[in-house]
Amino acid sequence: MDLHxxxxxxxxxxxxxxxxxxxxxxxxxxxxxxxxxxxxxxxLNCLAVTDGWTHGMTIVFDSEASMMQDFGPHPLHQEVFRxxxxxxxxxxxxxxxxxxxxxxxxxxxEAGR
Numbered sequence: 698m699d700l701h702x703x704x705x706x707x708x709x710x711x712x713x714x715x716x717x718x719x720x721x722x723x724x725x726x727x728x729x730x731x732x733x734x735x736x737x738x739x740x741l742n743c744l745a746v747t748d749g750w751t752h753g754m755t756i757v758f759d760s761e762a763s764m765m766q767d768f769g770p771h772p773l774h775q776e777v778f779r780x781x782x783x784x785x786x787x788x789x790x791x792x793x794x795x796x797x798x799x800x801x802x803x804x805x806x807e808a809g810r
Contacts, residue, residue: 699796733767
């Protein structure tokens with residue numbers, strides 16, 4: 698089975714109160730209640746080199762289709778997004794799948810070398 702990983706990096710403004718950060722992290726963790734979510738990790742960026750990204754979240758799905766069809770439009774996801782997006786100074790999302798991409802597994806991809 699090819700899993701799909703949805704990772705979001707977050708940067709809170711320096712003056713964001715810890716209570717506000719804790720509330721946002723709790724809301725992000727609540728996304729685990731959506732049936733399409735296989736697992737979720739939310740927390741402080743623990744790398745020494747952060748480039749300003751203070752927190753992150755990774756959600757694992759059974760497939761990209763599951764993320765797009767069952768998670769993206771889910772009312773809880775939409776509510777959490779509405780409630781939290783304005784709190785971040787900046788955020789960035791990145792998705793990867795464990796299976797082969799459209800060009801193949803990457804092992805034979807000359808452009809990737």
